[in-house]
């Protein structure tokens with residue numbers, strides 16, 4: 001394996017992947033996921049989310065997240081931790097926001113972050129503290145936390161995360177904020193300014209980087225966005241990259257195009273001084289989330305479902321080696 005090796009030689013901190021729990025019994029999968037020369041950083045795809053860590057109120061469970069964190073501990077890989085406050089994959093008890101007033105929601109968020117970030121204290125290079133708080137049209141997402149607390153839920157979450165794990169880099173993470181400069185990007189910048197002015201320690205902005213072959217943002221567009229984000233925070237990163245085909249099956253031309261599209265992402269990071277690394281949202285089509293969410297689409301990853309490296313893999317390695 002060599003993605004992380006050549007990424008580090010090119011000056012990045014890491015090349016990482018998301019790992020989900022169902023794949024952990026597959027030796028073909030594990031051989032690659034556990035190779036620190038391939039992936040210098042792991043992100044639990046689901047294991048640290050609210051539904052896995054606090055399914056019933058006040059009872060915290062860490063088995064799924066720990067299974068991945070423990071791999072990283074054994075191999076020396078870094079952990080990008082994901083995610084503390086998100087509207088999705090919330091357990092039933094917390095989704096009926098109308099029953100919680102501001103003080104109650106603030107206590108719920110405090111307890112959740114103190115427990116979960118406390119459990120992983122010192123082990124996360126970064127935490128995605130708040131995930132997907134903005135809508136594409138630039139409005140705040142009308143989620144349970146927002147309904148109870150307004151934008152203060154974001155400020156509060158970052159403050160508690162810093163008190164709980166002072167060493168972790170604290171990120172805001174979102175999708176559709178790669179291609180400069182749409183309403184969501186402008187609103188994200190305004191939101192980060194607002195919460196920082198209110199005392200939120202936001203260290204990083206994560207651009208998820210989910211996109212589609214032939215329609216994904218250009219390096220120039222992404223660099224422009226990252227330059228704007230770089231004025232606000234210490235670091236930026238691509239946190240969930242996958243580039244899916246919208247029509248299957250595909251041929252050689254589409255495979256080559258996917259490689260070019262991945263190279264735009266990697267190139268944008270290489271040419272942005274504050275970009276620290278790239279994480280793919282799992283590395284094999286066998287476990288990609290795409291077909292479930294977008295039936296008929298997929299083959300978004302760097303390895304196919306039989307663990308063959310695709311042209312995109314080799315394109316990325318070549319680009320990193322020449323950097």
Ligand code: G3I
Pocket residue numbers: 020045046088089131208240289
């Ligand atoms: O845990 C249940 C299991 O008990 C049940 O049998 C099974 C049946 O479908 O569902 C399981 O839950 C699934 C869960 O993943 C765990 O595997 C959910 O249905 C499924 O919707 C969920 O999908 C996850 C998705 O977030 C939820 O929004 C994906 O695996 C995960 O990759 C994806 O990751 C998100 C990032 O966190 C944030 N950015 C977008 C990204 C892609 O959606």
